[in-house]
Structures are given as C-alpha cells and as structure tokens.
Amino acid sequence: MTQRDERNWGTFVHLGGIVGSVIYNAAGNIILVLILWLIKRDQSKFVDDQGKEAINFQITISLLGVLISVLGGIFDGLWSLGNLILQARGDMFHSGWSWYKLHGILWVVNVIFSIIAAVKANEGVSYKYPFSLRLVK
Template sequence: MTLRDERNWGTFIHLGGIVGAAIFQPAGNIILVLILWLIKRNESRFVDDQGKEAINFQITISLIGVLISLLGGIFEGLWSFGSWVLSGGGGYYFHGGWGWGKLHGVLWIVNVIFSIIAAVKANEGTTYRYPISLRLVK
C-alpha cells in the first residue's frame, strides 16, 4: 500500500463514523468504521492504528449515547410519576421536558468535530488520538 493510500484509508475510516451514524443511527457509526478497518488493517500499520482509534472513539460515543438515553428515561419517568402522585393520581402529570434529546445533538456535534479533525490529521499522515475515548480495541 502506498503512502497516499494509507492516508486515504485513514481518512475514510475516521469519516466512516459520521457517515455510518447518518445512515443507520443506532450503530452505523461502529459498523461502517469496523468494516473499513477490517478490510485494510492487515495492509498497513498506519491504517490499523487509526482504525483502532476510530472504532474505540465510535464505541465510546455510542456508549455515551446509551447512557444519555437511560438517564433521560429514568429522570423523565420519575418526574412524570412524581407529578402524577402530586396531582392525587387523577391522571394529570406534567412532562418536564428536561432536554435530554439536546444532549444527543451535542454528542453528534462532538462526533463530527473530532472525526473531521482525525480525518484531516490522517490525511496529513499524522496519527491522531481522540481526547475522549475508551481503549477497548487494542
């Protein structure tokens, strides 16, 4: 694999998280990065390294998304139940709308920003380490 090919594949892998998430929301970011990485990981150390970095970041982003959803569901449920109890069980409850969905939007923006930074660095031939990433795939 030529140096240019290594850089291109590194770039594609980092951008795969954004494209995958846009196509298939629950896990597309992980699936597309994983497919691209598995195709070329044995042909280049650089592609293998950046693929692991990208997959670890996308897994981290997905886990944070699941955590936001779980916490949002728990808090909204508690809020609704508390409002129902305070209303005397008459069926009325106030839906607080704490804005948990907005946190998913912030998470999407974080994914886009860091993935683009990583793609630019990979295109320059520089290895990139995401600042917030669990190192699950080694």
C-alpha cells in the same frame, strides 16, 4: 500500499463514523468504521492504528448515547411520578428540559472530533481522540 493510500484510508475510517451514523442511526457509526478498518488493517500499520482509534471512539460515542437514553428514561420516569403526586394535589410542574437534546450534542461532538481526526490522518499524522475507551487494542 503507498503513503497516499494510507493517508486516504486513515481519513476514510475516521469519516466512517459520521457517514455510518447517517446511514444507520442505531449502530452505523461502529459498523462502517469496523468494515473499513477490517478491509485494510493488514496492509498498513498507519491504517490499523487509525482504525483502532476510530472504532474505539465510535464505541465510546455509542455507549455514551446508551447512557444518555437510560438516564433520560430514569429521570423522565421519576419526573412523571413526581407530576402524578403533584397532580393528585391539583398542581402540575412542567419542565422544558429534554434528555434527548444531549443526543444532538453528542452527535455534534462526534462530527467535530471525527473531522479533526480525518484531517490529521490526511496529513499523515496519527491522531488520538481526547476521550475514548481503549477497548480494541
């Protein structure tokens, strides 16, 4: 594999998280990165390294999304219980906050860091995400 091909595939695996999440919201970010990485990991150490980085970051992003959903469900449930108690007294409290706004912020963070990683990979520079669980080694 030429150096240019390595840089291209390194770029593709980082952008795979964004494209995959658009195609299949639930786990597309992980699936597409995993497919791209598995196709070329044996042909280049650079692609293997960047693929591991990308897959670990996408797993981290997905786990954070699950955490947001769980916490949002718990707090929304508690909020509803509190409102039931207030409603029994004739009062009601409404909140404009939605935990699901955090999913949008998480998606923007994914896009920003994936693009930064893709640009670095295209330059031939090995990129390490600033926060990522190192599950795939």
